[in-house]
Amino acid sequence: MRSTIDAPPLPDAALARLGAALKAAGYRFTTVTPATHERVNRRPGNALGRSLTDVLGWSRPFHPGALPDEVVTLLDAAGALRRDGDVWSSMIRVSSYDGELFVHSAFPPDAPDAVFFGPDTHRTVDAALAHLAGQAVVPERIADVGTGSGAVAVAVAKRVPQAEVLAVDVNPTAVRYARVNAALAGTANVEARRSDLLADVPGEFDLIISNPPFMIDPECRAYRDGGGPHGHDLPMAVIGAAVHRLASGGSLVLFSGTGITDGRDPLLAAAADRLSGTSLRWTYREVDPDVYSENLDGPAYAHAERIALAVLTATRTQGDH
Structure with missing residues (x-):
């Protein structure tokens, strides 16, 4: 899917637009404890992300083309996309709860300003x-x-x-x-x-x-x-x-x-x-x-x-x- 965004929005606006796009796509993810998260990600086949929940829920790195262009563009505009060659990763997670979506820090939440959800x-x-x-x-x-x-x-x-x-x-x-x-x-x-x-x-x-x-x-x-x-x-x-x-x-x-x-x-x-x-x-x-x-x-x-x-x-x- 090609992006329809004409100009990079401000970071907060980009996060808001990302959340709205995920809502429209029916995105859902329940964030578990760090111990469970680590165990699940260690399973064979879980090293790389291939879907929205893989990347924005399980915080798995991904290759270009794995996510819709619009999502990648919004992550980048929000300052939440890390590129390391052809392996990219999201610096945020998005969790669903009580019928809403919540942006918070990616796993593992080790940064001094990490925002936890669980x-x-x-x-x-x-x-x-x-x-x-x-x-x-x-x-x-x-x-x-x-x-x-x-x-x-x-x-x-x-x-x-x-x-x-x-x-x-x-x-x-x-x-x-x-x-x-x-x-x-x-x-x-x-x-x-x-x-x-x-x-x-x-x-x-x-x-x-x-x-x-x-x-x-x-x-x-x-x-x-x-x-x-x-x-x-x-x-x-x-x-x-x-x-x-x-x-x-x-x-x-x-x-x-x-x-x-x-x-x-x-x-x-x-x-x-x-x-x-x-x-x-x-x-x-x-x-x-x-x-x-x-x-x-x-x-x-x-x-x-x-x-x-x-x-x-x-x-x-x-x-x-």
């Missing part, structure tokens, strides 16, 4: 929507802290189109992708902004949602490393921001994880200590007892018997501040 994105959306469904009052102002691809902000904004939804991230690449993805989804009530947690945005919020990095990562990758000896520095910083920035009756939904040692949950202990004496009522629920087990083989989790996922929900009592 199963935890789905889990965070599920937790946020479950919380929304149980609320008697619709939130008017919502923040998705550490938005990444913007998938959580978009999913919430679709359910409460009258709300102002801020998708904030300290990573400029994440802000860029979130802005493009919100436009692709048609969620005009999402505003993507650069902010270190909530430090660079004003006001209070009726709902704060966050899935911050929570792993102990020896490579200190920004999308993955939660900081501190347990990977809890960022989750705890999000809790601290919520203590100060939730409006009366407002809630925090925090999706996070922790290494469990001898049956002890250090994230639960740290959260209980931080929330003690505040006006926030909170619950903590382990939602998956055993994930990312490949990390137990490394020194970072040599102390842990398992890695668990949890959802913490904290609500400021109506009338308190």
